[in-house]
Amino acid sequence: MLKKCFLGLLACFMVTVLAIGGGFWGLKWYAGQPVKIAMEQPFTIEKGDSLGRVASRLAEVGVLAYPQAFSVMGRVLGKAGSLRAGDYLIMPNSSLLDVFTLFTEGRVRYYDIALIEGHTLTEAITSLNQHPKLTDPLRPDALPAFYQSLGIQGSPEGLFYPDTYFFEAGTPVAAILTRAHKRLQTVLDEEWQGKAENLPFENAYQALVMASLVEKETGAAFERPDIAGVFVRRLQRNMRLQSDPTVIYGMGKRYEGNLSRKMLREKTPYNTYVINGLPPTPIALVGREAIHAALHPAGGETLYFVAKGDGTHFFSESLIEHNRAVRKYQVTERRDDYRSRVVN
Structure with a gap:
């Protein structure tokens, strides 16, 4: 009788072990299955979303089948409550375990x-x-x-x-x-520490103001040091900068796309045709290249430049030469496809 009871208990134990082992094997197999998408799938977990809700929505958008098994996998791993809210991007070569790990580690998009x-x-x-x-x-x-x-x-x-x-x-x-x-x-600060010598700037902020003029005037990146050189020499010789972008900035919303002679004569704190020296503040967001150019201007004797209409400028040393260039590039030989920026 005892032998029969023992054999019965042993049989039940073996069935339980096999069932548990089969369950773990089944979950391991399921966790390794690939997602059912061929393209990247955006997915959002909202604050308060449960594992079951997430699994159901994953099934709705076609990422997986059997959402209940996805929920069971999360509970068996002991991380059912570890999902992190946020936007995610599920990749087509991911396994279901990869997706779950993506959510629990918070590798958001x-x-x-x-x-x-x-x-x-x-x-x-x-x-x-x-x-x-x-x-x-x-x-x-x-x-x-x-x-x-x-x-x-x-x-x-x-x-x-x-x-x-x-x-x-x-x-x-x-x-x-x-x-x-x-x-x-x-x-x-980095650029100011490495600046060239004998520049007409009292502090880094003035260099930033100059850099904003260089940024606005430059159509071709390689011309930044040349344009900075013109402006720096004009400052050093007490010449007005005469930069159109400063006039436009000073006009604010009143500027509608065309500069007139009247506008160039209008006195604002930013009109460098009227004021001496730099405008009081920068006139735009400035990148490192423009700051570097302002602090390392090109040498030479040029004091003027005019847009050629292809995104580059013609630089002149004298007003006579500049006026000739203005007439050539702005009047007699003005391009039909005139533009201020270089087309890449």
């Missing part, structure tokens, strides 16, 4: 936005505010407090570095601008 050299800060903030994956847009009434929090006194123009910034969905606009401000400070 990153987005990017570019702040463009030569754009104004207003244009940059508008672009940031319109990005669908950034949150908490900065409205005009909130900007003064934000600038104050960064320690900016006076105009914030030019104090943010143009670059491509990567971020998670839900990042506030202010976080991107904070990174851009810190980056600008770092780059400007």
Whole structure:
């Protein structure tokens, strides 16, 4: 009788062991199965989503079959409550275990936005505010407090570095601008430390102002040092800079696309046809190359330049030579496809 009971218990134990072993083998097999997609699949886990809800939605978008098994896999792994909210990108060569690990390790999808050299800060903030994956847009009434929090006194123009910034969905606009401000400070300090000698700048901020003029005037990148050289020599000789972009910036929203002689004579703090020296602030976002050019201007005797219409400029040493070039490139031989930037 005891022998029969023992054999019965042993049989039950073996069945249980086989069932458990089969279950683990089955889950291991399931975890190694590839996802059922041929292309990248965006997927979002919202705050508060349960493992079951995530599994069901994965099945709905065609990533996997048998969502209940996906939930069981998560519970067996002891991480059913470890899913992290965020946007993800599921790759077509992933296994189901890869997908689960993606969610529990929080390897979220990153987005990017570019702040463009030569754009104004207003244009940059508008672009940031319109990005669908950034949150908490900065409205005009909130900007003064934000600038104050960064320690900016006076105009914030030019104090943010143009670059491509990567971020998670839900990042506030202010976080991107904070990174851009810190980056600008770092780059400007690095470039200022290595500046050339005998430059007409009292501090790094004045160099930044000059760099913004170089940024706005340059159509071909290789001309930055030449344009900086012209402006630096004009400053050194107490000549007015006579830069059209400064006039346009000073006019603000009143500028509608064409400069007139009247506009060039209008006195604003930024009209370098009227004022002496540099404008009071930068007029645009400035990249490292423009800052470097302002601090390492090309040598020579040129004091003037005029756009040739192909994105490059003709540089002159004398006003007579400059006036001839203006007539040639702007009047008698003006290109039908006239443009201010080089076409790549």
